[in-house]
Amino acid sequence: xxxxxxxxxxxxxxxxxxxxxxxxxxxxxxxxxxxxxxxxxxxxxxxxxxxxxxxxxxxxxxxxxxxxxxxxxxxxxxxxxxxxxxxxxxxxxxxxxxxxxxxxxxxxxxxxxxxxxxxxxxxxxxxxxxxxxxxxxxxxxxxxxxxxxxxxxxxxxxxxxxxxxxxxxxxxxxxxxxxxxxxxxxxxxxxxxxx
Amino acid sequence: xxxxxxxxxxxxxxxxxxxxxxxxxxxxxxxxxxxxxxxxxxxxxxxxxxxxxxxxxxxxxxxxxxxxxxxxxxxxxxxxxxxxxxxxxxxxxxxxxxxxxxxxxxxxxxxxxxxxxxxxxxxxxxxxxxxxxxxxxxxxxxxxxxxxxxxxxxxxxxxxxxxxxxxxxxxx
Numbered sequence: 001x002x003x004x005x006x007x008x009x010x011x012x013x014x015x016x017x018x019x020x021x022x023x024x025x026x027x028x029x030x031x032x033x034x035x036x037x038x039x040x041x042x043x044x045x046x047x048x049x050x051x052x053x054x055x056x057x058x059x060x061x062x063x064x065x066x067x068x069x070x071x072x073x074x075x076x077x078x079x080x081x082x083x084x085x086x087x088x089x090x091x092x093x094x095x096x097x098x099x100x101x102x103x104x105x106x107x108x109x110x111x112x113x114x115x116x117x118x119x120x121x122x123x124x125x126x127x128x129x130x131x132x133x134x135x136x137x138x139x140x141x142x143x144x145x146x147x148x149x150x151x152x153x154x155x156x157x158x159x160x161x162x163x164x165x166x167x168x169x170x171x172x173x174x175x176x177x178x179x180x181x182x183x184x185x186x187x188x189x190x191x192x193x194x195x
Numbered sequence: 196x197x198x199x200x201x202x203x204x205x206x207x208x209x210x211x212x213x214x215x216x217x218x219x220x221x222x223x224x225x226x227x228x229x230x231x232x233x234x235x236x237x238x239x240x241x242x243x244x245x246x247x248x249x250x251x252x253x254x255x256x257x258x259x260x261x262x263x264x265x266x267x268x269x270x271x272x273x274x275x276x277x278x279x280x281x282x283x284x285x286x287x288x289x290x291x292x293x294x295x296x297x298x299x300x301x302x303x304x305x306x307x308x309x310x311x312x313x314x315x316x317x318x319x320x321x322x323x324x325x326x327x328x329x330x331x332x333x334x335x336x337x338x339x340x341x342x343x344x345x346x347x348x349x350x351x352x353x354x355x356x357x358x359x360x361x362x363x364x365x366x367x
Contacts, residue, residue, distance in 0.1 A: 028252045033353035035252060061293055064306050066214045067282025070253040075283045076290045084287070091283055098252025099259045099275055103268075105246050106260025113242070117364060124363020126245040127334040128356045130325055131341025133218050137317045138346060140215060140310075150311035157315025161222050162322045168212045168223040171319070172312060180308030185300035 015049060015081045017089055023047065024074055024093035035070040035094065039077070049081060063144075070094060146183070153179045198266035199273050201232060206258060206277035213282065215313025217255035221320035234265040241327050248356045253279075337362055 023042060031038035036059070043049050050058075058080070062072035071091050078090030112118050141154075153175055160171040205227045212220040221244070228234050235243065240261075247257035255278065262274025289296070296302045329335050341355045 031251045032249070033351040034254060058290075061290055062286065063215075064309070065282065065286050065289055066211050067279070067286055068213060068217055068253045068255060071279050071283060072286040075286045079287060079290060087283070087287055091279060094252055095256070095275060095279065096252075098247075098250045098256040099271070101250040102243075102247060102256040102259040103263060103271055105250070106243070106263050109239075109242065109246070109260065110264070113239070120367035121360040121364045122242045122245060123328075123330075123334065123367050124337055124359040124361070125249070125356055126241050126324070126328045126359075127337035127363070128341045128359025129245040129248045130321055130328055131338040131343075131359075132248060132345065132352045132356060133216075133317065133321050133324075134338070134342045135345035135352070136216060137314055137321065138342075140317065141314045144310035145314070146307050146310065150314075153308075153311035154315040154318065157312050158319045158322065161316070161319035167226070168220060168316060168319075172212065172214060172316065175315065176309055176312045178308075179311055180301075180304050183304045183307035185304055 015086075017082050017085055020078055020082050020086045021089040021093045024078070024090045025096060028094040028097040031070075036073070039070070039073055043077060050077065054080075149182055150179070153182075199270055202262050202265050202270045202273045203277040205232065206262070206274045207281050210278050210281040211285075212316075213255070214309060215317050217253075218320035218324075219313060219316035222323045225323060228261055232265065234261055237327050241324055244324065245356070249353055249360075333366060 027035055027038050027042055040052075040055055044052055044055050058073060058076040059069065061076060062069045065072055071094065074090040074094045075087045078086035078088070080086075082089070109118075145151075156178075157171050157175045160166040160175065161168060166174070209220045209224055209227065212223055225237065225240060229237050229240055240257075243257035243260055247254055250256055258274045258278050259271045262271040264270075266273065325338070329338060337359050341352075341359060344350060344355060345352060
């Protein structure tokens with residue numbers, strides 16, 4: 001980490017709405033392979049709009065809530081920099097380029113999707129995508145699990161959805177409640193009597 | 196108009212299921228988009244998901260062509276707004292309350308409890324997609340190869356997805 005972020009007294013750093021939009025748009029255009037590292041690189045290292053500690057804190061909020069990390073982060077950072085309008089500008093800007101690309105890809109696919117070379121390439125791309133998601137699952141598991149019981153909750157969730165065809169919300173609420181109760185707040189252990 | 200309303204209803208519902216990542220909503224997306232509404236078929240859904248891994252930005256932009264096919268360009272806009280709106284509002288509200296929530300003992304419990312469920316839902320999404328994708332030794336090797344490379348080396352995943360496409364082009 002370099003110098004601390006200049007936070008003016010009386011409030012967080014204010015950045016103009018146009019700046020917020022522009023910078024998130026640039027991230028939206030360039031962030032091949034997932035925006036989170038790009039967000040950190042630009043917002044923290046390059047622009048110094050946030051320090052690393054704040055970024056990690058906002059990332060952890062983003063990861064705890066439903067929604068994609070990238071869009072949740074855009075909302076939190078946008079709000080911090082420029083209020084509610086900043087949150088709206090940031091999420092629109094980060095989605096816009098990828099959305100336009102996919103709009104074009106959808107049209108191309110509608111016209112050429114059944115050509116043999118396209119289906120061959122897509123077969124390989126789909127297989128690679130599964131490897132990619134599995135790697136994020138491994139990373140998420142390493143970072144977020146707390147104890148062996150969690151593997152039972154993972155297995156229950158997978159079985160519920162894939163084997164017993166519960167809907168995702170049923171599995172989420174059912175297993176989720178059980179897991180939350182399992183991890184319920186314990187009373188702080190009484191100061192253990194030292195011998 | 197009915198189609199646009201259906202797009203909004205489906206994607207705002209899916210929005211709240213993306214716990215841990217977009218893939219968590221995949222089984223339900225298949226049920227809604229393929230099974231109930233027939234906007235795309237299963238292999239098209241897989242193709243859109245996969246193409247979405249190669250474009251920059253948030254990795255669920257696959258919803259754009261689905262919205263477009265269902266209800267035209269306005270449907271695409273509706274899909275994005277519906278898919279990102281609910282979680283954005285939730286994040287905004289919780290983000291503002293976070294400092295106060297920090298003292299709430301159940302917050303840590305909820306985070307710890309949802310962690311294994313997120314992992315499970317992502318895996319379930321992977322398995323659902325794998326059923327339509329892994330059809331033999333070649334596709335299984337591509338998936339396993341990408342997984343192992345990403346766990347071992349720091350490399351941009353989009354390059355590996357493109358690499359998978361090139362392997363597919365040459366071998367299928």
